[in-house]
Amino acid sequence: MPSAPQVQEPDLRGRKVVLHDMCLRDGMHAKREQIPVEQMVKVACALDAAGVPLIQVTHGAGLGGNSLQHGFAMASNEDYLSAVAPQMKQAKVSVLLIPGLGTMRELQSAYDCGARAVTVATHCTEADTSPQHIAYARKLGMDTMGFLMMAHLNDPAGIARQGKLMEDYGAQTVYVTDSAGYMLPADVRARVGALRAVLKPETEIGFHGHHNLGMGIANSIAAIEEGASRIDGSVAGLGAGAGNTPLEAFLAVCDRMGMVTGVDLFKLMDVAEDVIVPMMDHMVRVDRESLTLGYAGVYSTFLLHAKRAAARFGVSAREILVELGRRKMIGGQEDMIEDTAMSMAKERGLLKDVGRKTA
Numbered sequence: 001m002p003s004a005p006q007v008q009e010p011d012l013r014g015r016k017v018v019l020h021d022m023c024l025r026d027g028m029h030a031k032r033e034q035i036p037v038e039q040m041v042k043v044a045c046a047l048d049a050a051g052v053p054l055i056q057v058t059h060g061a062g063l064g065g066n067s068l069q070h071g072f073a074m075a076s077n078e079d080y081l082s083a084v085a086p087q088m089k090q091a092k093v094s095v096l097l098i099p100g101l102g103t104m105r106e107l108q109s110a111y112d113c114g115a116r117a118v119t120v121a122t123h124c125t126e127a128d129t130s131p132q133h134i135a136y137a138r139k140l141g142m143d144t145m146g147f148l149m150m151a152h153l154n155d156p157a158g159i160a161r162q163g164k165l166m167e168d169y170g171a172q173t174v175y176v177t178d179s180a181g182y183m184l185p186a187d188v189r190a191r192v193g194a195l196r197a198v199l200k201p202e203t204e205i206g207f208h209g210h211h212n213l214g215m216g217i218a219n220s221i222a223a224i225e226e227g228a229s230r231i232d233g234s235v236a237g238l239g240a241g242a243g244n245t246p247l248e249a250f251l252a253v254c255d256r257m258g259m260v261t262g263v264d265l266f267k268l269m270d271v272a273e274d275v276i277v278p279m280m281d282h283m284v285r286v287d288r289e290s291l292t293l294g295y296a297g298v299y300s301t302f303l304l305h306a307k308r309a310a311a312r313f314g315v316s317a318r319e320i321l322v323e324l325g326r327r328k329m330i331g332g333q334e335d336m337i338e339d340t341a342m343s344m345a346k347e348r349g350l351l352k353d354v355g356r357k358t359a
């Protein structure tokens with residue numbers, strides 16, 4: 001009898017992977033920016049003690065994020081950073097900066113408060129908004145990461161061109177960012193592979209996943225197979241939508257596959273269970289709405305905005321999200337969520353008096 005074909009598992013033994021935790025930045029979205037300074041310090045110290053090498057600490061929308069559009073955190077970015085950074089024994093603290101929202105002055109100030117790494121984030125077709133911020137970060141000597149958000153909205157060749165621009169500006173790592181948790185492993189492979197083919201060998205590639213389709217871990221492994229060496233995730237998945245790639249589960253997979261992270265699995269499991277889960281306002285998981293984000297390709301940060309708009313206008317969050325996906329709304333268009341919900345309610349005759357009220 002012919003024997004079953006042998007499937008060759010990719011051998012990632014010995015591969016070094018840098019884990020970058022997002023609980024205290026992407027997790028801010030899930031907490032509506034309401035994490036007290038003391039809790040930030042507690043979480044960061046626990047991650048540091050577990051050996052996580054890179055920990056992001058910022059408002060969910062990054063430097064300059066405190067605003068009506070993105071919500072106000074309980075403390076300024078400077079207060080968070082200057083409380084956390086001096087407590088770190090081995091971890092480096094990173095910040096997020098979206099050019100246009102965050103300024104170079106804010107980057108300097110984050111550096112002065114102890115941040116030593118920065119993720120400079122642009123929409124996946126707008127890398128050309130980032131040269132000054134990337135150059136400034138390099139001048140400060142920061143570990144500088146370019147981050148192409150909503151990467152499913154650009155094809156692999158486009159991502160490669162955009163990533164190359166970020167590398168030319170000085171980025172030392174370029175990320176494929178699955179902001180919507182929409183990608184499947186083949187999508188990730190194609191984009192990371194296209195980047196690897198054009199970037200210098202010394203430029204690292206990162207992958208930032210959202211777990212909306214439950215693909216965070218599989219997608220991160222696909223990214224590593226294609227040459228990524230930095231993986232974002234958050235312990236217990238605390239992040240926007242269904243959360244980021246759950247870091248402790250991802251670490252268990254890395255350990256099983258023989259990859260080298262320097263992070264202690266059992267300690268990280270304990271951080272998830274004893275520190276992060278108790279601080280969640282809602283269970284961050286794949287549910288009807290977060291799954292819709294992944295299915296329809298919607299920016300994960302829109303989840304809580306859509307839920308609020310649903311309560312206000314009487315249209316379900318799922319329908320609002322599907323419509324936002326159809327309109328290809330991107331980060332920065334948060335004000336359009338209410339607008340979309342209102343038009344949908346109006347079309348359905350749920351808002352008969354809107355014209356009179358606004359006249």
Ligand SMILES: C[C@H](O)CC(=O)C(=O)O
Pocket residue numbers: 026060061062121149150177178179180208240300301331
């Ligand atoms: C500002 C966003 O939350 C950045 C991010 O984490 C993503 O696009 O995903």
Ligand SMILES: [Mn+2]
Pocket residue numbers: 026179208210239240300
């Ligand atoms: Mn994210």
